[in-house]
Amino acid sequence: MLQFDVTHALPFLPANWLSSRLDGLTEARRLLEDGSGLGGEFTGWVDLPRSYDREEVQRVLQTARIIRRQSQALVVIGIGGSYLGARALLELLTSPNYNLLCGTSPQVFFTGNNLSSDALTELLDYLRDKDFSVNVVSKSGTTTEPAIAFLLFRQLLEEKYGREGARDRIFATTDREEGTLRALANQEGYATFSIPRDIGGRYSVLTPAGLLPLAVAGVDIRGILDGARSAMTALRRPGQENPAWQYAAARNALYAQGKNIELLAGYEPHLRAFGEWWKQLFGESEGKDGQGVFPASVEFTTDLHSMGQYIQEGARDLFETVVRFTVPQSSCLLDPHPEDPSGLGYLRGRDLRFVNEQARRGTALAHAAGGVPNLLLTAGERTPFWAGQLVYFFQYACGLSGYLSGVNPFNQPGVEAYKANMFALLGKPGWEARRQALLAGQTPKG
Numbered sequence: 001m002l003q004f005d006v007t008h009a010l011p012f013l014p015a016n017w018l019s020s021r022l023d024g025l026t027e028a029r030r031l032l033e034d035g036s037g038l039g040g041e042f043t044g045w046v047d048l049p050r051s052y053d054r055e056e057v058q059r060v061l062q063t064a065r066i067i068r069r070q071s072q073a074l075v076v077i078g079i080g081g082s083y084l085g086a087r088a089l090l091e092l093l094t095s096p097n098y099n100l101l102c103g104t105s106p107q108v109f110f111t112g113n114n115l116s117s118d119a120l121t122e123l124l125d126y127l128r129d130k131d132f133s134v135n136v137v138s139k140s141g142t143t144t145e146p147a148i149a150f151l152l153f154r155q156l157l158e159e160k161y162g163r164e165g166a167r168d169r170i171f172a173t174t175d176r177e178e179g180t181l182r183a184l185a186n187q188e189g190y191a192t193f194s195i196p197r198d199i200g201g202r203y204s205v206l207t208p209a210g211l212l213p214l215a216v217a218g219v220d221i222r223g224i225l226d227g228a229r230s231a232m233t234a235l236r237r238p239g240q241e242n243p244a245w246q247y248a249a250a251r252n253a254l255y256a257q258g259k260n261i262e263l264l265a266g267y268e269p270h271l272r273a274f275g276e277w278w279k280q281l282f283g284e285s286e287g288k289d290g291q292g293v294f295p296a297s298v299e300f301t302t303d304l305h306s307m308g309q310y311i312q313e314g315a316r317d318l319f320e321t322v323v324r325f326t327v328p329q330s331s332c333l334l335d336p337h338p339e340d341p342s343g344l345g346y347l348r349g350r351d352l353r354f355v356n357e358q359a360r361r362g363t364a365l366a367h368a369a370g371g372v373p374n375l376l377l378t379a380g381e382r383t384p385f386w387a388g389q390l391v392y393f394f395q396y397a398c399g400l401s402g403y404l405s406g407v408n409p410f411n412q413p414g415v416e417a418y419k420a421n422m423f424a425l426l427g428k429p430g431w432e433a434r435r436q437a438l439l440a441g442q443t444p445k446g
């Protein structure tokens with residue numbers, strides 16, 4: 001099981017940081033278990049690693065085999081929770097350079113997560129002479145960014161393969177019954193996968209939203225689900241030994257001490273996209289009602305040479321959560337020549353892994369001494385099983401943490417504000433009054 005270590009945060013925490021929150025955590029756990037809290041209709045993810053639809057996962061694997069056979073590339077169209085989880089685990093379990101290293105497996109491109117014509121045109125041009133398939137992912141089926149990207153990539157597929165041929169290359173992941181994408185998929189006869197009604201986007205990586213792209217890349221998705229199930233079994237047990245309880249309590253206590261910003265830090269570039277997924281998970285779940293820890297992410301040691309100064313000596317409202325793996329996947333032995341002028345002779349015989357670990361230890365000590373509490377989460381290997389544990393750990397801790405701070409961890413009302421203004425400015429039917437208000441220089445509420 002994952003190990004959570006609070007040692008380098010203890011000097012910043014009151015002695016009762018955990019004990020004083022046990023009642024709150026007990027209640028938060030009850031709300032997650034029986035779905036009776038705010039947003040309780042979106043707690044389907046709590047039991048998902050046990051109750052997931054085995055047949056659908058089987059179909060995900062079969063479809064992945066088809067895509068792998070017929071395509072040099074898979075285009076995953078989705079935004080927010082409809083792509084971040086897949087991308088996070090793809091980069092964690094393969095490489096941030098997956099598309100260069102994937103060999104005979106299809107390249108995987110994530111698009112539909114912005115409105116940049118340059119970015120979309122670039123990818124459309126690249127794929128023009130490639131065989132590719134599309135997995136369009138949208139729970140609501142109405143989100144503008146993926147809808148526009150789907151329009152463009154569907155047109156390209158139809159140009160290349162005809163309407164019939166395109167149909168065999170389009171896979172839609174959406175609500176089982178509702179939404180524009182579901183209606184379109186039914187009408188066109190696309191193969192579809194479901195995001196369960198009771199699972200919101202940022203908690204959906206263990207549904208086909210995350211699993212299909214991962215399976216196409218050859219990632220062992222059953223291993224991920226096994227890891228999540230093992231974490232679920234451990235973390236749903238109540239008590240102060242529970243690492244998710246400790247994490248939720250520690251960040252809640254640090255926030256109460258004025259530590260408003262949490263940096264998720266890793267010492268592997270493979271964790272970079274995971275940081276993006278984690279930011280959405282915590283940011284959208286907790287950032288509401290005028291409160292919430294602001295989630296940021298850093299990649300060490302890279303960012304020690306850009307953000308390190310601020311972290312060490314800037315405003316003292318930060319804390320850091322480091323994710324670490326203990327078992328390396330590769331060895332890189334250092335063997336400088338005795339007369340090597342590089343000055344690295346003292347590292348002879350050392351593995352780079354050792355150097356990285358000393359950087360981590362030294363940084364934790366320096367940051368804690370500089371006023372930045374350090375939390376540490378340790379996993380074993382960078383494998384599907386451990387990745388599944390990490391996903392479940394953060395989701396469960398986030399649910400606990402949201403309830404502990406009294407917010408609904410499963411809605412995102414604030415996301416609508418920009419959409420409303422964008423629709424009004426674009427002249428979308430139904431948004432005329434808001435358009436008038438904006439053009440008159442008024443600030444519409446909501």
Ligand code: PA5
Pocket residue numbers: 079080081082137138139140141142143146200201202203284412
């Ligand atoms: O967490 C969420 O619910 C959001 O980030 C959504 O995933 C995101 O807005 C995309 O929504 P949809 O899948 O409906 O297109």
